[in-house]
Each structure stands twice: as structure tokens, then as C-alpha cells.
Amino acid sequence: MRAVFTLTVRQLAGSRRSWLVLGLAALPILAAALFRIAETTTTPREYADEITASLVASAILPLVMLLLGVVTFGNEVSDRTLVYLTTKPLARWRIVVPKLAATLLVGGLPVAVSGAVAIAVIEQGDLGGALATGGGLLAGAAAYAAIFTWAGLALRHALVAGLVYVFVWEAVLAAYLDGIRFLSVRRFALSVVNGLDAERLTDAELGAGAATVGVLLVLAGFTALAVRKLARMDVP
Amino acid sequence: MTGAPSPPTIAVDGVSKWFGGVVAVSDVSLAVEPGVTALLGPNGAGKTTLLRTIAGLTAPSQGQINVFGEPIRGNARLNRRIGYMPEHESVYDFLTGREFVELSARLHGVADPGGAATRAMETVALTEAENRKLRGYSRGMRQRTRLAATLVHDPGLLLLDEPLSGTDPVQRLHLGNVIGRLGEQGRTILVSSHILEEVELLADRIHLMVGGKLAASGDFRAIRQQLNDRPFVVRIDTTDARALAAGLLAAGAVESVEIDAKGTLRVRSQDVSLLQRSIPAVAQRLGTRLLRVEPLDDSLESVFEYLAQG
Numbered sequence: 001m002r003a004v005f006t007l008t009v010r011q012l013a014g015s016r017r018s019w020l021v022l023g024l025a026a027l028p029i030l031a032a033a034l035f036r037i038a039e040t041t042t043t044p045r046e047y048a049d050e051i052t053a054s055l056v057a058s059a060i061l062p063l064v065m066l067l068l069g070v071v072t073f074g075n076e077v078s079d080r081t082l083v084y085l086t087t088k089p090l091a092r093w094r095i096v097v098p099k100l101a102a103t104l105l106v107g108g109l110p111v112a113v114s115g116a117v118a119i120a121v122i123e124q125g126d127l128g129g130a131l132a133t134g135g136g137l138l139a140g141a142a143a144y145a146a147i148f149t150w151a152g153l154a155l156r157h158a159l160v161a162g163l164v165y166v167f168v169w170e171a172v173l174a175a176y177l178d179g180i181r182f183l184s185v186r187r188f189a190l191s192v193v194n195g196l197d198a199e200r201l202t203d204a205e206l207g208a209g210a211a212t213v214g215v216l217l218v219l220a221g222f223t224a225l226a227v228r229k230l231a232r233m234d235v236p
Numbered sequence: 237m238t239g240a241p242s243p244p245t246i247a248v249d250g251v252s253k254w255f256g257g258v259v260a261v262s263d264v265s266l267a268v269e270p271g272v273t274a275l276l277g278p279n280g281a282g283k284t285t286l287l288r289t290i291a292g293l294t295a296p297s298q299g300q301i302n303v304f305g306e307p308i309r310g311n312a313r314l315n316r317r318i319g320y321m322p323e324h325e326s327v328y329d330f331l332t333g334r335e336f337v338e339l340s341a342r343l344h345g346v347a348d349p350g351g352a353a354t355r356a357m358e359t360v361a362l363t364e365a366e367n368r369k370l371r372g373y374s375r376g377m378r379q380r381t382r383l384a385a386t387l388v389h390d391p392g393l394l395l396l397d398e399p400l401s402g403t404d405p406v407q408r409l410h411l412g413n414v415i416g417r418l419g420e421q422g423r424t425i426l427v428s429s430h431i432l433e434e435v436e437l438l439a440d441r442i443h444l445m446v447g448g449k450l451a452a453s454g455d456f457r458a459i460r461q462q463l464n465d466r467p468f469v470v471r472i473d474t475t476d477a478r479a480l481a482a483g484l485l486a487a488g489a490v491e492s493v494e495i496d497a498k499g500t501l502r503v504r505s506q507d508v509s510l511l512q513r514s515i516p517a518v519a520q521r522l523g524t525r526l527l528r529v530e531p532l533d534d535s536l537e538s539v540f541e542y543l544a545q546g
Contacts, residue, residue, distance in 0.1 A: 081326050
């Protein structure tokens with residue numbers, strides 16, 4: 001599995017998208033630095049929560065994971081190099097799992113670290129809050145990685161479908177419709193942050209346990225779907 | 237006491253593959269034994285689809301394929317004994333040639349991937365350029381690297397789709413020798429090609445595919461003999477088609493003639509060299525002018541069609 005992991009890290013980190021990922025991941029730290037410089041009546045806690053909920057969890061994290069997740073398999077499908085993995089004596093889960101891990105490392109980790117650093121800067125060294133934020137974002141990143149990696153393998157227009165998911169389902173439908181408000185990776189991530197540090201994001205509506213189960217279900221479900229798809233597809 | 241005969245390395249039984257309404261492979265049954273066997277046919281004959289089906293990359297719409305006596309589709313463990321080289325040239329071009337081959341060794345679970353990669357690169361004579369990125373390789377170098385990655389784990393079965401494509405004559409001869417040697421060592425090698433001369437270099441046995449169907453199977457030399465014996469059709473535009481047709485028939489250079497409404501003459505001959513000599517000689521003797529002489533069925537497709545009919 002290490003060979004597939006290393007290969008995927010090199011694929012993702014060496015692509016032009018990685019520069020965009022780094023640019024997006026740097027935004028929370030930039031916003032935090034501006035808060036320290038500018039004069040404002042907003043408290044550090046309010047500003048930190050706003051950065052985490054509205055900027056990172058709602059926009060940067062899903063976008064970064066979308067950009068990378070859809071090409072984790074998508075590029076190998078379109079340039080036909082996937083055959084070099086599928087003709088090896090590897091169970092399909094041993095291809096999917098390291099690819100997911102690589103996507104998490106290249107996309108999720110920079111965003112989680114950036115989100116944590118931003119909180120530490122805004123709150124002037126609140127390590128607990130920073131770690132809680134990083135942990136929640138990493139959990140969300142894992143769920144997004146599974147969803148978008150499956151999409152890159154299974155859908156012809158995965159990027160468009162992913163944008164619709166992020167900006168229609170996550171941002172509008174799951175945010176405002178009662179029936180589906182708990183079917184949201186964003187909500188899971190924010191609830192995990194709140195679970196790890198009860199003083200943050202106090203309006204999180206899910207308990208940390210339920211949110212963790214939600215993340216694990218999404219992760220396991222979409223990983224299983226990707227494995228199934230890889231086993232049944234006609235490899236180009 | 238005699239044991240049960242061992243199954244062929246590859247057993248294809250009534251396999252068809254269609255994509256929507258397009259039939260790519262139609263009811264093909266064949267067996268491939270150790271040694272080098274060629275899958276020959278013009279472009280679009282279904283060779284690549286059949287090879288991909290044998291490699292387990294796509295499921296047959298109908299029929300069954302066994303490799304080493306086991307179904308291949310969904311049987312990842314079996315890939316340890318198979319090396320598959322696809323037709324397309326795509327590679328992970330951010331890797332060096334050596335990294336690409338070593339990656340293949342690692343994914344196959346080879347105990348010493350570094351050593352295996354060194355041996356494979358030596359086999360394809362690419363050690364000098366092995367540390368260059370694949371994106372800087374020529375087409376032939378990529379082809380040799382892909383072959384090295386295909387044989388790095390020392391498989392018992394090699395499926396090679398157009399392996400000599402893009403190589404220069406010297407490389408072609410070298411790779412032909414490499415493939416021949418691997419076959420002599422007892423491996424089963426199925427190699428596809430649309431070039432007759434290439435197949436002559438590589439294989440003794442062939443399976444000929446035309447239009448998705450298996451048209452002929454057997455010894456290459458016998459098929460080649462059929463090819464040499466095939467009749468040629470030549471179109472001739474001349475000032476007096478009737479006179480020239482009669483002259484060529486009288487000279488015994490053609491076996492049949494046909495003149496269409498526009499006066500164009502089509503002649504059919506078994507002896508191409510006699511026909512080549514006779515056309516100008518007869519035309520000169522009869523005083524008719526030759527405006528155009530054009531072989532009509534020299535295309536590769538027509539050659540395959542002829543062999544298929546035979």
C-alpha cells in the first residue's frame with residue numbers, strides 16, 4: 001500500500017492544483033493576521049468561530065478536497081494510467097485506501113493545520129482551541145476525501161457534481177432544511193470541533209459522538225462504493 | 237498412469253464483447269500455449285479488446301476466459317503471474333524510467349524491487365537513460381520502459397499489445413529477440429500486432445482476427461504462403477481496354493478481366509511479377525497507351541480479408 005500512497009502523493013503534490021490548494025489553505029492564516037493588525041469590536045472568540053465555520057469549513061475545506069479528490073482517480077482514468085495499478089495483484093481496497101490517505105495528507109492536512117494556526121493567532125496562543133479546530137477539520141477532510149474520490153472514479157463530470165454538492169447541498173439545503181440538516185459533512189466537522197473544545201462553536205447542534213459516527217459512516221460508505229466501482233468498472 | 241492434460245495458459249471460450257450496439261469481439265474461442273503467439277489483424281479488428289478481456293480489465297459480454305485454469309476477472313491474485321503491456325503509451329511521466337519499473341516491481345510484491353528493476357532495464361538496454369524523467373523519453377524509449385515494467389516480476393504470461401510500436405528498426409530487432417528469448421524460456425507470450433512483418437519476427441503461431449471474429453489460427457508460415465499465393469487486382473486506364481484485355485489474356489498474364497461502362501479495365505492475376513512485365517509489353521505491342529495502372533487491393537485490410545476468406 002505504501003507504493004500506491006507515495007505515488008499518489010507525488011501525483012497530487014506535483015500537480016498545478018497543489019499551488020491552488022496551498023493558496024486556499026493560506027487564507028485562514030491571512031485572515032487571522034489581518035484580525036491582529038486591524039482594529040475591530042469583534043471579540044477574538046467570535047472572529048475565530050466565524051473563520052472556522054464560514055470560511056474554512058464552508059468554503060476552503062470542501063473546495064480543496066474537491067479539487068484534489070476528483071483527480072485522485074480521475075486523472076488516472078482520463079490519461080489511462082489506472083491500468084498500471086489494476087493489473088497488479090492488489091485487492092481493490094488496497095488501491096483505494098492509500099489513495100484516500102494521500103488525498104487527506106496533501107489536501108486535508110494543510111487546511112487543518114492552517115485552520116489551527118489561524119485560531120492560535122487570533123486567540124494569541126490558545127493551543128486547545130487550535131487543536132480542536134485542526135481535529136474537526138481533519139475529520140471533515142476525511143469524509144470529503146471519500147466522497148470526492150468516489151465521485152472522481154464514478155462520475156463523468158465529477159467536478160461539476162462536486163460544486164453542486166458543496167454549494168447547493170452543503171451550503172443551502174442541509175443548512176436550512178430541517179429534514180436533512182444533519183446530513184452535512186460541514187456540520188459533522190463543526191460538531192467535532194465543539195466536542196473537542198466545548199467553548200468553540202457553541203451553536204453546533206450535533207453531539208461530538210454523533211458527528212464522529214457521521215464522519216465514519218460517510219468515510220466507510222464512500223470508500224466501499226469506490227472499491228466496488230473500481231472492481232466492476234471497465235478500466236480504460 | 238497418465239495425468240489429466242494441463243489446461244492451456246489462456247482458454248478463451250465463446251467470448252463476445254459489445255459496447256452499446258457496436259460488436260468489438262464476436263464469439264471468439266482460442267487457446268494459447270507456452271511460446272510466442274501473435275494476435276494479428278488490421279486496426280479495429282478487436283485485438284486490443286480481446287487482450288484487455290484476457291487481462292481482466294473488462295468483462296466479456298458473453299463467454300468465459302480462464303488464465304492458468306482460473307477465471308481472470310476479479311481475480312487480482314492471478315496478476316502476480318501476468319504481465320500486461322497496454323497499447324497506449326501513457327505512463328506516470330513525472331517518474332524516471334527506473335522509478336516506473338521499480339514501482340511495478342513493488343506493486344507486484346517482488347522481494348528485491350531494486351535488483352529486479354536493474355535486471356529489467358538491462359534486458360531492454362535502457363540503463364543509461366534510466367534516471368531521466370519519462371516525460372523526456374522518446375516514444376521508443378517509453379515503449380522499452382513499459383516492456384521492462386511488464387516483465388520485472390518475471391511473469392509466466394506476458395500480454396503485449398503492439399509492443400514494437402514506435403521503436404526504430406534496431407530497437408525492433410532487439411525487442412523481438414528479447415521476446416523470442418522469453419518465449420524459449422517457457423513463458424506464454426501473446427503479442428498483438430497489425431504488421432505482418434512484425435509478427436514474422438516475433439511469433440510462429442498466429443490467431444488472425446478480422447472484424448471482431450477469429451478468422452484463422454495456425455502456423456505463421458502456412459498463412460504467409462497463402463498470402464504470397466493470393467491474386468492481385470489491378471486497375472488499368474488505357475486508350476483501348478478491349479485490345480489490352482485480350483492481349484493480357486492471350487499472354488497468360490491474367491486469369492480474368494473486367495471492363496466497366498467507363499472503359500476502365502480491371503485484371504486479376506495470381507502472378508504479380510508476370511503481370512508487372514506483361515502490362516507494358518502487351519500495351520507496346522498493341523500500340524495502346526497506358527494512362528494509369530493502380531493495384532486495387534494492396535491495402536493491409538484487403539490482405540487480411542483475403543486471409544480470412546482462405
